Structure formats: structure tokens, C-alpha cells
Amino acid sequence: MAKVVAVTGNEAVANALRQANPDVCAAYPITPQTDIMQRFSGFVADGLVNTELILVESEHSAMSACVGASAGGGRVITATSSQGLALMWEILFIAAGDRLPIVMPLVNRALSAPLNIHGDHSDGMGARDCGWIQLWSENAQEAYDNTLQAFRIAEHMDVRLPVMICLDGFIISHSIERLEYLDDAEATDFVGKYTPLYPLLDVDHPVSYGPLILPDLYMEYKRAQHEVMTKAGKVVLDVAADFAKVTGRNYGLFESYRLDDAEIALVILNSAAGTAKDTVDEFRGKGIRAGLLKPRLFRPFPYREVAEALKSAKAVCVLDRADSFGGFGPMYMEIASAMMLNGAKPLLINKIYGLGGRDFLPEHAELVLSELAEIAKSGAVRTFKEYIGVRE
């Protein structure tokens, strides 16, 4: 039986981690993630989990210890934000290259400089190419649900890759929302038991992790990594189908919101998607065929499926809460790539919003949708990339 509660995103995620009962957790504080590891430390102190807690001296060591622990042969977690993820960056690639199913909530926060502790997606987008599977979450419920599903995806024998679960710093991590928890037994049953694969601690069958591989074989290893990533999408859907059986809550590779016949569409991640959906409804009320696509699985990116979902749109705006300075926003580049695949060529514009925790308001979504309606009608684009909600 589901239990309905009012909790913060961090509390919800911490409880998902407790229900998964990891063997090892490496923890290091950073705002706004700290609360997750603080709560988890409490679960360890109260004996609610079997976890050995490693209270490391940096995020670099957190991910390094996770790599060692996961290679050892058990379930491993950590959590981080922003600068912490940036410090881990080197080892993120190693965790993926060694095919270690580490699960890590990432409470999205802006990167320095200037120093800012509030939510944006620069951290997660900066880790785009590190070989981790990324699940993004609109609200606390999705963050909780994604965390439980992450274990199943990461540890699946066709995958064996690390997964990060992204949720917006403060907006979701620290806001109290209505949430349905799975019963502990139900959650534990859903996550399942950890199956070790080539454990380092099996001293009777010694294995080596992290060899030197030169040009003769390196590329074959990387292709293998590419191939396994292309299979992960199917596992994500299979796990989602199982999750729906238990909870009735349905997850796909992304969420399509009133998109079927949409002429204008927004593509937007995480919490701001919730705000934008209300505005889409308003436009629909005015007889304008507006829709919204909210990506969930960002790596591997479901290009074909996204292209199919946006095929009826004449004008699309990708809203990015991160920037690739000198380029388009990171999500824009993905959507532009997707559009190439089915030959659909909507007019595709990019707005950068909400950096460093700047509020994304319904009026922002309204301005963008109005501009899209104009573009759809005239076929003329004023500017392809623009910052919105910014002081002049």
C-alpha cells in the first residue's frame, strides 16, 4: 500500500536510497545535496540499512571510493551537486568505462564563477559525455520514482552502467510536495537483490580492473560502451513498465504533453516543465495548438522517438537551463540532432533561462509560446538563441 506524505525532494530521494539498502555509500556534503547524505547517515546510525558509510574528504574521493566499492562487488551510492560533480568529473568516466552500476542523485546546481548555490543544469549537462545514464525529474515524486528505477537500470545485466538522477536544486530538493512512497517491502522487492559481476573481492577468481589499453584495442572498448548505451533505452522502458505495475505511475523516455497535434512546442526539462504545462493549457484554451516535451532520459538520448513526437510542430523552442558558451544550449543541440533524423524541419529556437536559480515564471513560458505562434505563422525567426528573464 502506498503511503501519501508531504516531503521535500531530498527526503524522498534519501528514502528511495534507504529502501534500496546499498552495501556502501560514499558521502561528502555540498549544498543543496547535503540533506540527502545527512538523512542517509541517520538511516545508517539507526541501523535501518546494511550500508558501510565512507565519509570521504572530497567528491573526487567519493567517486573514487564508489569505483573501488562497486568493483568490490556490491550496491553502491553517493550523491552530489555542482562543484562536487565537477570535481568528480575525471572519475565519472572511469566508473562508466569500468561498467560499474553506481547510483547517484545529482541535485542540480549552478557552477562557479560566480559562486551560486541555486538550481540550474550546468552540472549535469557538463557530465553529458561521461558515459553515465541520466534520468531527469520534474518533481519530488519523479525524483523518488527515478531513484528506485535507477538501481534496476544500472544493475541490469544488459546495462551495468552508472546512473545519475537529476532533480532541481532547492526548487525540488527543498520544497515540500505531496508524494506517494512505496511500502518498504514493495520498494525493496521492486529494486531486487544485487547480483555481483566479476567482483574484485572474489579472491579465488582474481580479476583486474582498469588496465592500460593502447590504440590496438582502446577503440573496441569504446565501441562496446557505445553499443551498451544504445541498449539502455529498452531497459529503461522495461523497468518503467514494471514500475507502472507496482505503482500505476507511467514513465517513458520523455513526457509528451498535449503534443499529438501541436503546431508549436516547448522542450523543457525538470521543474520548469511543470510551470510551462499550465501555460500550454492556457494557450490551448485560446485555441492555439501548443504542446510540450519534457525529456526524462537524457543519456542515452532517444533521438528517433523525440523526432517522431515533435513531427507535427512548425515551431519549437528548446529552453535550456544551462549554456554552452559560444554555442547553443546543450538540450537545443540534442533536439536539433533529433530533427535531422526524420527530415522534419520545424523552426527551432533556443532560450536560455533560469541560470543560478533565477525563477522561471508562467509569463516567460507565455512570451516564448507567443513568439512561437508568430514564427509558425510568419516563418520568420527574430533570433535563434536568446537569454530570457534577464535584466538589461
Add this chain to the structure above:
Amino acid sequence: MATTTLTLKELSKKEDRFTHGHRMCSGCGAPIVVKQLMLASDFPLVVANATGCLEVSTCISEYTAWKVPWIHNAFENAAATLSGVESMYRSLRKQGKIDKEIKFVAFGGDGGTYDIGLQSLSGAMERGHDLLYICYDNGAYMNTGIQRSSATPIGADTTTSPVGSVIKGKTQPRKNLTRIMAAHGIPYAAQASPAHWRDAISKFKKALEIKGPKFINVIAPCNRGWRSSTDDAILLSRAAVDTCYWPLYEVEDGVTRITYVPKEKKPVEEFLKPQGRFKHMFAPGNEHLLAQFQAEVDREWDRLNREAREQTPEKA
């Protein structure tokens, strides 16, 4: 210390868990250190290796010289990585999923230990993981082509502290890492030399028996970087001890004990002369460099002796 039970005859019967066929340079000191560690242990071992000569030369593609489980993560994080493995071991053992007694050993060079890996090492020691960290100290970044590290001795000619017309090699004395590790209050920190094999193996053995974090710093001559002969590794690691450049000692539960006192303290020239990296110090006009090196060695040796004397328990 039970040094008397260690005989070459007995050791020669032990299984080689670090095999031949690796690609370390001939005459390198580091594989001797690994071999001595393997001979010291009767326990199942799991080894973590920092990026460096030892790592890139011993596990390449499908081949490995290690007959024990082995993990290489990155350059600066062997201690953090092994602390993760050891934590998983404690977790699984607590849950009854592993019953064997396993020991954990990390190997890092001086670059990966004194410099880039110091934070990771310090953290692992402070957290009290049951592991032994061994630094094979060859006094520079040898794997990348002999760049100075904080373990490089004063005056040494390296590719980033070259002997020029104005600056004559490295201008700073080396960091005393063994002392820094002992200052963590860990149960065991020691210094060893492959030339004094009985002393080294005894220290490895002792460290593996002690619960908690242990650190042993072992001098490991590198004939490429030191510009010495390929058959000089043992000679030089002995000269390092006899000149008191590399004193053999241990700090157990906070008590410092010098484990080998040379009968006659040799002048540092005996250690420096066979090495091309110190050649300029013997040129006319550079006598002050030699004097500076000797003064540095004397100062550290005196300090160590003072500490050992002060900490010797009063005899009844």
C-alpha cells in the same frame, strides 16, 4: 620483530603472486618492492595501483603480472579507491556474504603519493581503513619522463628542474612524507629499502598483521631518472641507507624506532656520485651544493635520532 624466521630458503618456496613478464625497465627498484611485499604475505590480497610506471607496465590489455585481484582507478586516488574496496569488504563480511580474511594493499609512486594523491591518502588514513599503503619512492615523475616531484631531493637534475647556467637543479629539499603520515596517528608508519630485504619484509609482515591504516615508504631506484647503471638498484638503495639519506625506521603507536643504524655513517657522496642526476654537484665551484645536501641529510638524521631517543620507553 621476528626477523629471524625469514630465510631466503623459506621465502624461495613461496608462490610468486607478482609474476615475470611485466614491462618494468630492467634494473627498476619498484618490482623488487612489490615482490618483497608478496613474499611477506600469507593472506589473500587485493591490490590497488595508482597510475604510474608500476601500473602501466604490469597490466596491459589482456595481460597481467598480478595473480591477485587488482584495481587501477586513476593517478591521485589509489587510497580512496582501496578504501572503497575495503569498505565493501567490511559490508559484505558483516552481512555474512564473505568469510575469508582479506588484506588490502595500495601501491603508488612518489608523484601519486606525495603530490597529487596526498589528500586522498590523508583522508583514507584518517578514516581508519584497514589497509596498507606502500609508496615506491623513486624521487620524481619517472613515468612521464623524470619531472621533479616533492620527493625529489634538493639539487637533483630533472627535466623540470634542469641544471642551467643560473639555476642548478631542484632548489627545495624533499618533503618528509613518512613523518607526515606518522603525524596522522596511524598505528604503523615506516621507511624501508629493498637492499635491506629482511628489514623490509619484516615491516610488510608486521603492517599486514596490524589492524587499521598503515603506511610504508620504500626507496625504489630508477636508473633512467637517476642516470645510474641498470644493476645499481640494490647498491644505491643500500647507499641511501648507509649515508642516512634514507633512514630505516618505524613509528608504531606513536613510538619512533630506528630499525637499522649504520655502523659508520657514510658521506652523502657515496649515494650521489653514481647518479648522473647529481653530476653537476661534483663540478668545481659547486661544492656548496654538496655541502647543502649533506647538511639537509644531517639535519633530518639528527632530528630522527632525537625523536627516537625521546620516545624510547624508559627501561626499568
